[in-house]
Amino acid sequence: MEISARNALKGSVKAMVPGVVNTEVTVEVAPGVEITAVITKASAEKLGLMEGKAVYAVIKSSDVMIATD
Amino acid sequence: MEISARNALKGSVKAMVPGVVNTEVTVEVAPGVEITAVITKASAEKLGLMEGKAVYAVIKSSDVMIATD
């Protein structure tokens, strides 16, 4: 499947925090660069996510903001 | 200002594509790792964005999806 989301950053799962409905997943996309996702627990299970697994962090460009110091 | 968005990735502006209402901004957050944002043109101007400028790509964790091959 190829998707219109402009951003698909390759990385691996660093940490997972499961809740009742949602699970928090942290992905390392470059040394020291991490992206945290909150996805449904059902999705985390469907994808077989676990620490170390190779994944992509996928983000629609309209969901990215820019900040300056 | 400190923000609840879990993800604030440091980088620099690589490219900008201005439209009428929106502007597309690409940020390099690590060598070869880029994130594209679509923000309003008014915001891009308010922040004084231009190629090379040091910025953060800010993303709420509920807007990040996880994909596997």
Add this chain to the structure above:
Amino acid sequence: MEISARNALKGSVKAMVPGVVNTEVTVEVAPGVEITAVITKASAEKLGLMEGKAVYAVIKSSDVMIATD
């Protein structure tokens, strides 16, 4: 690629309205049931979208609201 977004509705492109930065894409997912997406023009071109093409409308469950009459 398999993605954590809970919703991937199969359909075909019914209409496209291109802008400068964004393109509006309408997908028919069942007879008389349509979903409209606004994606970047670059994504629409990368995916080779055109009327009639078989596609999926993909939506993260945290982006869906429920309404009642």
Add this chain to the structure above:
Amino acid sequence: MEISARNALKGSVKAMVPGVVNTEVTVEVAPGVEITAVITKASAEKLGLMEGKAVYAVIKSSDVMIATD
């Protein structure tokens, strides 16, 4: 109330998974076509959601992505 969200798909509640803060709601919008929403538990209660109830799945067009096989 009429809303700017381009997508309001008529259907009925198929399943609900309540959490502490959020509730997952699955809506059937056509035979075999389902959309899953994660909304706050407070909203689910305010709307009186239950299995079988007639509802709309409402989605802003900027939150819809397009994917191809």
Add this chain to the structure above:
Amino acid sequence: MEISARNALKGSVKAMVPGVVNTEVTVEVAPGVEITAVITKASAEKLGLMEGKAVYAVIKSSDVMIATD
């Protein structure tokens, strides 16, 4: 129509900036308190938006971030 989005702030349209696909709409929800929306031009036309019109700014709670100084 009653909607699961937790936030529906009553106000009036202060300004509109039309683009090709999208229109930027600024709503005053209290004296001096404004919220800016970017919606599709088609939605702005369907709702008959114009300066001064009474409207609601509707926001899903998962799309709101919190910041501190």
Add this chain to the structure above:
Amino acid sequence: MEISARNALKGSVKAMVPGVVNTEVTVEVAPGVEITAVITKASAEKLGLMEGKAVYAVIKSSDVMIATD
């Protein structure tokens, strides 16, 4: 930090509902005008949120919808 999100409404925390992964935070941005956010519990703790604290409700303009009666 200055951010591209068009909307940063000043207010104070009125109520908090903690879950396992997420926390619901209600902010009063004008007398009688409230905005509810769902953010990760980790973010709520990092920002030191508590009732009465001065905060901003930050919203990207592409996440705001317009509704009419």
